[in-house]
Amino acid sequence: MRTAYRVETVRxxxxxxxxALPGGTLMARAAAGLAAVVARRLGRRRYGARVVLLVGGGDNGGDALYAGAxxxxxxxxxxxxxxxxDRAHAGGLAALRAAGGRTTGADAPGTGPLLARAxxxxxxxxxxxGRGGLRPDAAALVARVAAAGVPVVAVDLPSGVDADSGEVRGEAVRAAVTVTFGAYKPGLLIDPGSAYAGEVLLVDIGLGPHLPPEADAVALSDADVAALLPRPSGESDKYRRGVVGVVAGSERYPGAAVLAVAGALRGGAGAVRYAGPAAHAVVGRHPETLVSDGPPHRAGRVQAWVVGPGVGEDPDAAERVGEVLASDVPVLIDADGLRGLDPDRLRARTAPTLITPHAGEAARLLGADRADVEASRLASARELAARYGVxxxxxxxxxxxxxxxxxxxxxxxxxxxxxxxGTGDVLSGLTGALLATGLSPLDAASTGAHLHGLAGSLAPVPPTASTVAEALPAAWRRVGAHDTGKADVSRTG
Known part of the structure; x- marks a missing residue:
């Protein structure tokens, strides 16, 4: 598990x-870890290799200077x-010069050739x-580094990336490696920032005992996911394992129903009930499905519903979505089911609700521009959860x-x-089935996304939604879901 903390918490x-430590100890620890990573990166070439430090006026520059020494x-x-x-870290600057390092200004005539030879x-x-993007002089220097094509090791975070959100405003460093200190920062895990960070390596400087138990963002590992996944016992039957209902597809989009059911069948539930107009297509591809071509309430009892993929925009579709939302079991809403959602109605539900929009759908729900949602993924997800109570x-x-x-x-x-x-339909079915097994919406969503991502990597290239669904059993095996050991994660209610 990777736990990430906001700047305020890290500070x-x-x-x-x-x-509790002598002055300068933390910077010394950080510089030692940074220097070790750079030395490994250079390998046998480190003796005589040319390394250029880009040094700002804060402690980040001090870390770079001490590592350079x-x-x-x-x-x-x-x-x-x-x-x-005039603002470079004085101690770091002295240490570098004492070790034989040199300094120059960002606007010096030889800076361009220096970068090209590095x-x-x-x-x-x-x-x-850093907040709000880089200053013009720093942005110009970063652009020159990018033009030189030299690999970059970022100190704690690529300059120009917001540590708390991953937002990038203007020019930013694209690092091959980011060496971060003490704890991961959310911006290293979330795009667009994570795309600038490259490989992220954590250097332990002793912050662990001083960080709160609840992280600001968490990325689950394979072991964490394996610990959350449902495992049948000797007393299990198909109903005790959970039954998921799927309301998806239409005469125009029968494939959405087939794909959502495919994901649901591989989600660990004991049974899948399908209710909708694509029953013939579903049972033709997945004969183990319990199908009904009537409204949801005629499908039989379920422990969770998936509603929305491919249901279309006709009045009958709206009625089916409304009927599912009136149920007293957890509901996952995706795709066409997200149209016209009423925050008050969702907040009035007695059972949990999970929504799974892409950026365009999220923009409509928030009344925002899609580009803004994509640039501020963390803030957008939090705003959706807060505004709709889901x-x-x-x-x-x-x-x-x-x-x-x-x-x-x-x-x-x-x-x-x-x-x-179609891959989103597979994710919806998979995650809805995990809801039916008893996982909380947070656990079901993060576990389903993890497995879905693995399946996408394991499917033959180029994958289709169908081959992603077919790769889900391999994803379960990859995380070690057959193991009985528990990782350091618990179900959250």
């Missing part, structure tokens, strides 16, 4: 730890490019304290799950190949 933990003592040619020479660049411009799974390049209590899970599995028609 408080740092202050508490520094109060360590590298210089090992025979690496280190030059620091100072954006604010074997590696260390980004220590802003770090986690758990929200916001699909996209990073899937973010937020619940009304403010808890956030970030999915880190998947592949861009999942951006193909």
């Amino acid at each position: 408080a933990a740092e202050r508490a730890l520094m109060a 360590r590298l210089a003592r090992r025979g690496t040619a280190v030059t620091a490019v100072l954006l604010r020479p 074997d590696l660049v260390v980004d220590g411009i802003t770090g986690i304290g 758990t929200a799974l916001l699909k996209g390049s990073t899937t973010v799950v937020a619940d009304p209590a403010g808890r956030v899970r970030v999915n880190t599995t998947g592949t861009p190949w999942l951006a193909t028609a």
